[in-house]
Amino acid sequence: MPDTQPPQTTGPDAAAAYEPTGRTVPTRSRERAAYDREQIHSILDEAYVCHLGFVRDGAPVVLPTLFGRVGERLYVHGSTGSRPLRTAGGSSDGLAVCLTVTHVDGLVLARSAFHHSLNYRSVVVHGIAHAVTDPEERRTALDAIVEQVVPGRSQDSRPADEKELAATAVLRLDLREVSAKVRTGGPNDDPEDLELPHWTGVVPLTRGFAAPVPAADLDPAIAVPDYLKAL
Amino acid sequence: MPDTQPPQTTGPDAAAAYEPTGRTVPTRSRERAAYDREQIHSILDEAYVCHLGFVRDGAPVVLPTLFGRVGERLYVHGSTGSRPLRTAGGSSDGLAVCLTVTHVDGLVLARSAFHHSLNYRSVVVHGIAHAVTDPEERRTALDAIVEQVVPGRSQDSRPADEKELAATAVLRLDLREVSAKVRTGGPNDDPEDLELPHWTGVVPLTRGFAAPVPAADLDPAIAVPDYLKAL
Numbered sequence: 001m002p003d004t005q006p007p008q009t010t011g012p013d014a015a016a017a018y019e020p021t022g023r024t025v026p027t028r029s030r031e032r033a034a035y036d037r038e039q040i041h042s043i044l045d046e047a048y049v050c051h052l053g054f055v056r057d058g059a060p061v062v063l064p065t066l067f068g069r070v071g072e073r074l075y076v077h078g079s080t081g082s083r084p085l086r087t088a089g090g091s092s093d094g095l096a097v098c099l100t101v102t103h104v105d106g107l108v109l110a111r112s113a114f115h116h117s118l119n120y121r122s123v124v125v126h127g128i129a130h131a132v133t134d135p136e137e138r139r140t141a142l143d144a145i146v147e148q149v150v151p152g153r154s155q156d157s158r159p160a161d162e163k164e165l166a167a168t169a170v171l172r173l174d175l176r177e178v179s180a181k182v183r184t185g186g187p188n189d190d191p192e193d194l195e196l197p198h199w200t201g202v203v204p205l206t207r208g209f210a211a212p213v214p215a216a217d218l219d220p221a222i223a224v225p226d227y228l229k230a231l
Numbered sequence: 232m233p234d235t236q237p238p239q240t241t242g243p244d245a246a247a248a249y250e251p252t253g254r255t256v257p258t259r260s261r262e263r264a265a266y267d268r269e270q271i272h273s274i275l276d277e278a279y280v281c282h283l284g285f286v287r288d289g290a291p292v293v294l295p296t297l298f299g300r301v302g303e304r305l306y307v308h309g310s311t312g313s314r315p316l317r318t319a320g321g322s323s324d325g326l327a328v329c330l331t332v333t334h335v336d337g338l339v340l341a342r343s344a345f346h347h348s349l350n351y352r353s354v355v356v357h358g359i360a361h362a363v364t365d366p367e368e369r370r371t372a373l374d375a376i377v378e379q380v381v382p383g384r385s386q387d388s389r390p391a392d393e394k395e396l397a398a399t400a401v402l403r404l405d406l407r408e409v410s411a412k413v414r415t416g417g418p419n420d421d422p423e424d425l426e427l428p429h430w431t432g433v434v435p436l437t438r439g440f441a442a443p444v445p446a447a448d449l450d451p452a453i454a455v456p457d458y459l460k461a462l
Binding site for chain 1: 254258259279280282283284285286289290291292293294295297310312313314327328329330331333335338339340341342343344345347348349351353355357373374376377380381384385387388389390391392395399417418420424425427428429430431432433434435436437438439440441442443444445446447448449450453454455456459462
């Protein structure tokens with residue numbers, strides 16, 4: 001476990017923005033970089049998966065995985081037999097990771113191929129993930145991961161029992177070295193292209209939910225809960 | 232440039248599946264792993280961004296980026312000044328990368344917190360990315376990246392000119408060490424949980440497009456093209 005204090009999450013000392021570092025200042029499109037804490041939390045909270053990067057045998061590995069946020073801490077979990085969790089759990093130094101979340105909001109069609117783009121919101125977190133051993137924090141983390149799937153759900157499901165807890169590794173990554181990158185708005189064509197005969201603009205992407213599909217073995221007397229209707 | 236031949240993409244010698252390797256056989260949930268070439272192409276082709284992982288100063292970096300596919304080759308592009316492209320371009324050894332694409336198809340709500348999951352389709356590609364220097368291949372790659380955003384669009388936009396081509400680095404990653412992971416269906420609750428009073432099932436996620444938003448400076452005489460109406 002790290003002996004550092006967790007980052008300040010509330011109160012007058014909580015800065016409104018993360019401090020940029022060498023790793024979180026992009027080499028290009030710097031105007032799209034953002035460090036606002038509230039905005040970054042919001043991008044993270046809207047995601048169902050993150051892409052977790054780590055190094056194995058000198059090579060990068062990027063795996064999609066569930067995650068949860070509690071204040072300034074992110075949690076991921078997995079089988080105690082899974083590779084990243086085994087690596088981090090087996091070392092008091094933890095595991096160097098990069099955790100990235102991306103939402104694609106629109107297709108940006110410029111007149112020139114060169115200026116085609118996407119509207120998107122992404123967050124990149126750099127840091128060292130550490131195995132969580134404290135039982136209370138482990139339970140909090142697992143609840144947060146369920147809440148990330150559906151807010152309200154952790155109170156309406158059976159919590160992990162001792163056997164399940166023993167089979168589950170939990171990693172914590174503190175939100176310290178964090179940045180967002182956001183593109184919005186229309187295409188940025190060059191002035192000399194404005195008369196070209198191509199349609200130009202944005203196709204917004206939408207995300208929605210279809211009607212919940214009950215499990216085949218669900219007791220028909222159990223109605224769809226309000227927290228699902230609210231989606 | 233690598234001196235190896237590109238993988239076979241068509242004809243009687245093209246295997247229907249990628250060969251599993253130590254890196255593409257998961258340590259758990261092996262029943263979800265898939266190597267079918269057609270299925271993997273389809274998962275890739277449906278995505279707007281990939282998450283590209285590489286190692287910088289010994290630490291992992293994961294960035295969302297556009298990409299395109301041409302047969303058994305993936306292409307990513309970027310400014311010649313961007314970090315991964317500079318790293319790969321500056322070395323004849325190329326850049327070790329892991330390129331991952333994920334679609335989230337549904338929220339899986341089990342009766343137990345432990346069995347909560349997502350329905351998803353992901354593809355993970357391991358390999359060495361090489362800078363593309365051949366002018367013809369560079370143009371093909373850039374077209375493919377535009378086609379990944381909207382099929383049909385590369386024929387209805389101004390191709391990159393010499394100045395834009397000079398400012399753009401293109402990396403190629405061959406599809407050799409590739410796997411998909413797919414989860415479908417309902418929750419997998421344990422038999423002893425079946426009588427619990429919690430709603431259980433799947434909430435399907437949907438993706439759609441809103442009406443195209445023309446750029447403010449678009450000539451109103453230019454109609455929305457058919458390839459956008461087809462989305």
